[in-house]
Amino acid sequence: MNFIKKVDDIPIRLKFVSVYMIFILIPMVIIYGVFFTRISKEVRLREETELSQSLDRVHKDLMFLSEGCLYIARDIAIDRSLNALLDYTYPFSSDYYAAYYNTLRDSIQRYQSVFNNVVKVSVFTNNPTMDPGAFFYPLDQAKDSLWFQEYKRYDKQSAFVGWVEENTLIQKKRNKQISLIRKMDEFNQYNTYEKYIKIDVNLIKIENILQKESLMTFLLVNQQGQILVTSDDAYLYNNSKELSVFDKGIYHGKNKVLTKTITIIDNQNWNIIGIGSTSRLSKRIQNYGILIFGLCLLSFLLSIIMIYIFSNSYNRRIHMLQKHMKKVEHSDFSLIRQDGGKDEIGYLMRSFNKMTHRINDLVNKVLYFELREKEHQLASVKAELNYLQSQMDPHFLFNTLNAILVVCNRKNYTDITEIIKYLSKTLRRLLVWDDVMVPIEDEINFTEMYLKIEKFRFQDKFDYTIELEDAVKHYKIPKMTIQPFVENACKHGIQASKDNGQVLVRIYGLGEQIVMVIQDNGVGMPTEKVAELLQDNSQGNIGINNVYKRLKLNYQDAFHMKIESALQLGTTVMIHLPNPDHNRASSEIEGGVVNG
Known part of the structure; x- marks a missing residue:
């Protein structure tokens, strides 16, 4: 009871503010804090999921590209007729060119055109009866090349190699290459000469695959850690004679690094490295934080405004009601003219107006009852006199006109007789015309008699x-x-x-x-x-x-x-x-x- 009594003593506006602070503002801050923490975790998880999915898509596309190159190399290696022509010793150059134009050229060209991820297909052989050019080259010319030396390091039938070659178009420039090397030794009867297939992979296709995923920067790295292709290094030309080595420490802290291994050939594994900037994730979390803070601030401001409006509405009308109550104490029964609304205070103001109005009526009735009674009596007497007068005057005039009409007939005053008749009819109509609603024709006849007069x-x-x-x-x-x-x-x-x-x-x-x-x-x-x-x-x-x-x-x-x-x-x-x-x-x- 003491607590309730103390609550009754607190002003309404302070009650509103207390309720708002305890039951709205503090819980709202806690809820928004928990919500921001949960959202931050969800954003981080979703970001990691998106980066992982992006890396998976790149891995899938690169696997498809490498498998296509492997299929071409395998089909060429197991082509019996092609192996027979490559292992044949041609007695004359004309015999070789006849075989080249009839079979050899079309066989290699067919394989090269079937897969657009391939730049070029070449065959290297030590068959001295074959003239070099187009798709076929001497093996001695290739043994000193970087790609052949890199291939020999793997000591396998097939291997993908990354290497750097001189750019013949731009002096002192070198560019990266990726090639698939496969030895043609499927048929024992056609092993007179050594034969190697070299398939040059289209690096632009690989770069397009890496650049298609914009969430991360991607690098294709071989087993030695050398960078073969990057998504932000479109067909890079540089002066280095060797491939650059990937250093993970450069990206530590500021970036998120994901790695996925791609097995392109048995026991030959390359890595796809995805580097995602943590600033992007921080920016997204920051944006959510700004949004949540904005919502929190907006809720705070709106609630403060609404509390002010509500409390002001109550205080203003209560003060007005209090002011008019003091007027009643001094016999001033003026009504509250302002609309009090439809809530409880508005109902109280309307009830106050009714009460004041009734009190004022009772006071007036007590003070002026005798005066009003006398006024009613006087008005009644005047009404009776007017009624008697209105009854007397028409009859008196009507009788007088009849007397004048008799005299005029005797003296033969025709004009006067007619006008007196109209006047007499008019008076008679006034005496007997008791109907409230009359036909228009009767109204016109009465008006016409007046006009004739x-x-x-x-x-x-x-x-x-x-x-x-x-x-x-x-x-x-x-x-x-x-x-x-x-x-x-x-x-x-x-x-x-x-x-x-x-x-x-x-x-x-x-x-x-x-x-x-x-x-x-x-x-x-x-x-x-x-x-x-x-x-x-x-x-x-x-x-x-x-x-x-x-x-x-x-x-x-x-x-x-x-x-x-x-x-x-x-x-x-x-x-x-x-x-x-x-x-x-x-x-x-x-x-x-x-x-x-």
């Missing part, structure tokens, strides 16, 4: 036009939708104009909409006046504002009203209503009718 009033200065499409006559709209705009056009537009007034009322169907247009050529009004017409606090526009509210209640956002006007250019009102056939569910809400 205005026509009598203005005489020749005023005229009007009504266009009603038959297809929309039966559609119902809120009553007193058109008349307030017409009345506004006459009272404020045409009355103030010196020119003859014109009012156009046009109603037609347009797709799924009904379009109503009320247009006049009166004095118009400025742009700022047009913007005020539909505002709740506008003065002198009660009728228009009332129409707008009732249309809004009936059609919500399915209708559109637009008023265009300019000084001395008249006013146009366009109302777009949804076609009732597509809006059967529109609500019928009765609105008050007050002419402006």
Whole structure:
């Protein structure tokens, strides 16, 4: 319990940092350290495996090359007809050349062309009846050569020899050679003369084999430790009369040296030495180390940033909540306007707002209950008086007009009689017109009676036009939708104009909409006046504002009203209503009718 109490006393940010250090940072460092050690071992093992596989591939390719040379030498040595021709004593040179062109040349040339790893195939013999040239040479000429002396050291029927010869193309230059030497003694009956086969191996082919593997530098070394071919010494020319000797100590420490023995002929073993740079392995391990360190650093930075963001989120909102709680202590019930989020603290802030709002409501209800009660009573009395007045005025006017109408009939005042009839019908319609939604045709008839009264009033200065499409006559709209705009056009537009007034009322169907247009050529009004017409606090526009509210209640956002006007250019009102056939569910809400 004491430990839990102490934990409760630690600030939230310090708790986050402690948890991060103990359970994230320290284990992360340990894990990354173990991971790097394991990766380093895996990289070293994989590197050694790759080097070993590379050495195996070189060994396989060199074995294939040497076996090809051995097959050629064996086939030539066991060719009975060739042995017979080489051991024959030719009485005349013409006999030799006939044998050469008919058989000897083609036999050797066939063997040389069958294997592209061979540069040249030569036969050396002490048969004095054979003229030297092309593929056949005197044996005495070869006995003093380096390759023949090297061959004699092996004291075997066949041997691969590495030797250095003078380069006849470049003065004072020597180049390395590898040749297969085999004595032709397969047939006892053809041993009159000594015969030796010399097959010169294509060094470029060997170098290509060694250079094909780029992981290591390869050397081909004979039994005496002499370097025959290297992968970084492409067809080397040098001044040395002997082959260089491989010194392993030169590569000690900085390189990894692998050796594989290649048995090219029985009891003749050469070595393939692969030298791999340890700096390459160190570089790979270093790259992995940098990558792991980068990941570790990135994880550290991201976790620090996230801890800062989380702790700051908690601290900021808790401090804000604490600040508003102090305000409540001083009877300030202002709400927390900032979004608190959806976590536990956000829920706590929303609950605090609800609690503060309810406390504020309770205080207001207790303090202002009596005042509001009196205001409601006064508003009720005013409403009753207005209702009685609205009932009294139309009946009184209607009875008075009937009395005037009787007098006008007696005196035969025809014009006055007609206008009083229209006025009387208008008042009667107002008294008995209880429907909320009326057909467009009834709305137009009521509007036309009003226009006829205005026509009598203005005489020749005023005229009007009504266009009603038959297809929309039966559609119902809120009553007193058109008349307030017409009345506004006459009272404020045409009355103030010196020119003859014109009012156009046009109603037609347009797709799924009904379009109503009320247009006049009166004095118009400025742009700022047009913007005020539909505002709740506008003065002198009660009728228009009332129409707008009732249309809004009936059609919500399915209708559109637009008023265009300019000084001395008249006013146009366009109302777009949804076609009732597509809006059967529109609500019928009765609105008050007050002419402006």
